[in-house]
Amino acid sequence: MSDPDTRRAEAFSDAVLAIVITLLVLDLHPPPERPGTLLTKLLHQWPTYVAYVASYLYVAVVWLNHKAAFCRVRVMDRGLHWANLAVLFSTALLPWPTAMVSTAIAEGAGSDARVAVAVYALVGVLTSLAWLALFHHLGRHPELAWEHVAENFFSLERVRALVGIVLYTAAGLVGALLHPLTALAVFCFLPLFYGVTSHGLTELSGPLRRFLPRGRGHGG
Structure with a gap:
């Protein structure tokens, strides 16, 4: 059974993604510090900032691709x-693996950081699989x-989803077995x-487009 109105699905999706971004920023906490050590503590939190930027971009790009x-x-249907x-x-x-990655790397816990990036990569694989199913x-x-x-x-969009599955899997393995920062x-x-x-x-222009199969019509 088909539903001719896509607006409810789009509005619900926008709301969910907005909540996810809000939850991401909640992991940015002012560091506990003694007087005169705030700058040092802020710099020590760099993994939190990197994890936040990576995850914010992740959600932003999910929104762009969804749109x-x-x-x-x-x-x-x-x-x-x-x-x-x-x-x-x-x-x-x-937000769950983002918090784990930022905390584990900031605390210098090597084994925990490896587990954290593996979990983050697993979430990336799951998202890519979901996009693959949608496409x-x-x-x-x-x-x-x-x-x-x-x-x-x-059909071509499925290629993009497969790229995510392969690269997130590879990043998780490299991060877990070698170095977490490579996965980051x-x-x-x-x-x-x-x-x-x-x-x-x-929609890509330039040399890459010559290697893509052509279909009737255009991408909209």
Whole structure:
């Protein structure tokens, strides 16, 4: 059964993502300090700032990608509703590993930091899997999209989701087995990648576009 009104799903998704961003900032606490040591304590909290920036970018890019996808969706069905809820479920988990990563690295607990980045990477994999399910469903049901959307648009979007699955898995393994800071670098890079490609691979210009399969229509 199709629902011709996508606005409720979009409004609910916006509300959930706004709450997630609010929860992220709650992890920024003024450090306990003796008089004259505030600057030192603030600098010591650098892992908290890096984790916050990486996670804020993560949620911001989820919002951008969500907006770009739903600009192309004409009607909803039950499968798309559940795929959208899965994206929100996995994204809403983000404040939890963010707090773990920032605390473990700031306290210099090597084993805890490895576990924390592995959990963060796992949440990234879950989110990428949720996006993969959403794009797969839209690719199998082109009748849910507007007529002007390219036939291969959502099929190509699955490639972006697979990139996330591979890189978050690799980052989690490297961070857990070698060095957590390497995983943090990947966590900061991936939102940038998804931000640049938020309107889809078919919207990229330049040499890369020549290697992409062509479909009828355009990306909207």
